[in-house]
Amino acid sequence: MDNVKNLEDQFQARIDAGEKIEPKDWMPEKYRKTHIRQISQHAHSEVVGMLPEGNWITRAPSLKRKCTLLAKVQDEAGHGLYLYSAAETLGISRDEMYEQLHTGKAKYSSIFNYPTLSWADMGTIGWLVDGAAIINQVMLTRTSFGPYARAMVRICKEESFHQRQGYEILLILCNGTAVQKEMAQDALNRFWWPSLMMFGPPDDQSPNTAQSVKWKIKRKTNDELRQRFVDITVPQAEVLGLTIPDPDLKWNEERGHYDFGEIDWTEFWQVVKGNGPCNKERLKAKVEAWDNGEWVRDAAMAYAEKKNAQLTKAI
Amino acid sequence: MKKEEWPIWEVFIRSKNGLEHRHVGSLHAADATMAIENARDVYTRRQEGVSIWVIESKHITASNPENSGELYEPAKDKVYRHPTFYELPIELKHI
Ligand SMILES: [Fe+2]
């Protein structure tokens, strides 16, 4: 027991000194478990996140927009893959992670349980949802676990295009007809609050934050990141000429930040628990894609084995 | 019938001629050909490479961090392997 305590102290000293932890290094079991959970849930979010946008690929208003949306959705698939690989270095298999997602044991970001009703939603998701993800992910490029940090660096390089293409969609709608601008405002009205919820529960209801900060998994708290998002986003909404649906939103000279209204955390927990507008639909789509692809996976494996056997025989 | 997972491959990419292949990450594929194709899609969507190496992860032997002491510490006290160890007059040029 003393031995473990000693190892834990040494581990914490390495973290405090700003060293990165690599997969084969000794680590506390809880550090490993926390990472498996966090990285796999992050991966699931990237992958499920393809669904609401995939919904609009066939209905994009021009070939340019269709190419862009396809490229973005393909990037999100890539993000999922980088992250699944990072989690695998900790000793969990890909199949196990999929299993956890498909049985509902593992969560993914709640934002993807909201429907995408209009083309303006593609703009709003790029602007707000990818925008919120960027703030979180930029922080995570400095996280203490090497493979996670490296995946984040790769992801962050690709995210900026996601946000800019989204903002451009809205810019065009907002400079278009009154109906188009209304469409943009409606999308903002629906996505604003769920976007703020993306940063997770408030600090005083987030019991794991202290440990995560100590291990340098997180470098900022949920509330700090949320405030940063609001401060950055409000002026961007002004450029579009859109109104953020929060009557309490106003600049606080003293704090040097925007004050904003109360978030409806009951809604957040309802969606987390599976009662959001699209939870069932999203999970069903994922499970069906996995099940329908089984014969392809098996056939590819059988082919590889057969080729291998032929090669061995020839030698 | 549920078969086992596709094996894991490590991916190395040369970003341009003149530079070495560098490890970029890993992926799953049934065989080497598919591993290269998947690596193309996952790791070179923005012209990040001109050449790809893949190797099944199980074929890599890694040093154990627990042996770091015996492996790397002996080099620590061999400061005489560095040019700065030798004190020469400052007026001396090109050396
Ligand atoms: Fe992403």
Ligand SMILES: [Fe+2]
């Ligand atoms: Fe993205």
